[in-house]
Amino acid sequence: MGLRDAIRVLFKLCELEGEDVVLKSLCSAFGVEVPQELRELKDLPPRIALAIAYRDRNLRPLLREVASEFLREKIADPLAKQSRKEDNKKGGLNEVMCNIYDP
Amino acid sequence: MIRKGDRFDPLDVAKQTERMVCRNGARKYTAFYATGVYGGIATGYVVGCCLRCFFCWTDFSRDFPEAYGNYYTAEEACENIVRAARKWRVSKARISGGEPTLCRKHLLELLELVEEREEVKLFILETNGILFGADESYVRDIAGLKKVYVRVSLKAGEPEAFEARTGASREFFELPFRAVKALLDHNVKFHVAAMTDPRIMPAEERRRLIGRLAEIDEFLAANLEEEECDPYEGTLVRMQIYGLDPIEFFGGKSLGFT
Numbered sequence: 001m002g003l004r005d006a007i008r009v010l011f012k013l014c015e016l017e018g019e020d021v022v023l024k025s026l027c028s029a030f031g032v033e034v035p036q037e038l039r040e041l042k043d044l045p046p047r048i049a050l051a052i053a054y055r056d057r058n059l060r061p062l063l064r065e066v067a068s069e070f071l072r073e074k075i076a077d078p079l080a081k082q083s084r085k086e087d088n089k090k091g092g093l094n095e096v097m098c099n100i101y102d103p
Numbered sequence: 104m105i106r107k108g109d110r111f112d113p114l115d116v117a118k119q120t121e122r123m124v125c126r127n128g129a130r131k132y133t134a135f136y137a138t139g140v141y142g143g144i145a146t147g148y149v150v151g152c153c154l155r156c157f158f159c160w161t162d163f164s165r166d167f168p169e170a171y172g173n174y175y176t177a178e179e180a181c182e183n184i185v186r187a188a189r190k191w192r193v194s195k196a197r198i199s200g201g202e203p204t205l206c207r208k209h210l211l212e213l214l215e216l217v218e219e220r221e222e223v224k225l226f227i228l229e230t231n232g233i234l235f236g237a238d239e240s241y242v243r244d245i246a247g248l249k250k251v252y253v254r255v256s257l258k259a260g261e262p263e264a265f266e267a268r269t270g271a272s273r274e275f276f277e278l279p280f281r282a283v284k285a286l287l288d289h290n291v292k293f294h295v296a297a298m299t300d301p302r303i304m305p306a307e308e309r310r311r312l313i314g315r316l317a318e319i320d321e322f323l324a325a326n327l328e329e330e331e332c333d334p335y336e337g338t339l340v341r342m343q344i345y346g347l348d349p350i351e352f353f354g355g356k357s358l359g360f361t
Contacts, residue, residue: 011326014326014328015329018328019140019328020139020141044225045141047294048141048294050294050326051292051326052292054322054326055290055292063322066325067321067322067324067325067326068325071324074313074327075313075314
């Protein structure tokens with residue numbers, strides 16, 4: 001997976017769990033490799049890792065571009081968080097999250 | 104004393120609260136320990152805030168700051184936070200509970216001390232952005248600190264909703280957005296959070312809030328942390344006072360009723 005796709009996936013994963021687990025655990029739970037460019041930030045929560053990466057002049061243009069694409073989805077989904085929460089309750093993610101908290 | 108229905112000036116409330124929770128560079132805290140959020144973080148819980156959000160999870164030290172907590176100097180607070188980090192083997196730290204940007208002198212001293220401690224790699228400052236938005240020099244003061252990471256929490260996407268949810272007058276609605284702009288301009292590490300729980304914020308307001316953030320910077324809007332309201336004890340009581348039925352809001356089952 002290229003960096004662009006990885007960042008896109010990370011934005012989506014952040015909507016599921018962006019603060020309470022660290023990047024490497026979240027990526028591992030979803031079978032996604034932590035991109036080389038973000039390896040130094042792997043022990044931080046993913047949203048924080050993305051925010052810190054955004055200060056890197058080399059990564060900033062790509063992050064901004066992917067953010068712009070992702071934003072359209074985010075705005076178009078008026079009950080995004082709530083519907084995802086409901087989906088999670090139905091199964092799937094609950095189990096994954098349990099594994100993240102208690103590997 | 105802030106009464107239900109009062110519309111107050113949060114900068115004035117900040118000053119009044121500081122008179123109760125700051126003393127000669129020390130600040131009131133209720134506890135120091137580590138929690139599981141952020142993948143594990145040592146936390147100092149401060150007393151006092153300049154907003155009165157009805158969904159706030161904090162204990163009643165927010166509402167009665169004169170009655171809760173003990174004073175700790177920046178050195179003592181730093182030691183307690185580092186001790187908690189060591190005990191729970193975590194390398195992140197924060198101050199939470201109340202508004203950490205009250206008692207500026209104490210906070211800046213604490214942050215300087217944390218910079219020198221190897222045990223703490225990242226210090227998360229969770230703020231409502233009111234004081235940062237009111238005084239850009241405050242943002243400048245923290246901009247040079249390497250370990251500081253700010254999380255600004257927005258309460259509303261429009262002035263009327265800001266007033267209804269926080270109790271603060273709508274004329275101060277812009278301050279947290281100004282804080283966001285200042286943090287960006289000063290290259291501080293940060294992200295934005297917002298209470299967009301659909302039970303609290305209508306979809307159209309959420310869209311406006313995200314749009315407003317995108318005008319400042321699209322990345323910040325895409326990386327927005329969308330908060331959910333959880334049934335903490337303080338939240339349930341505040342909701343009732345505000346006129347909401349917590350059982351209806353959260354559902355009886357989630358509150359332990361069958």
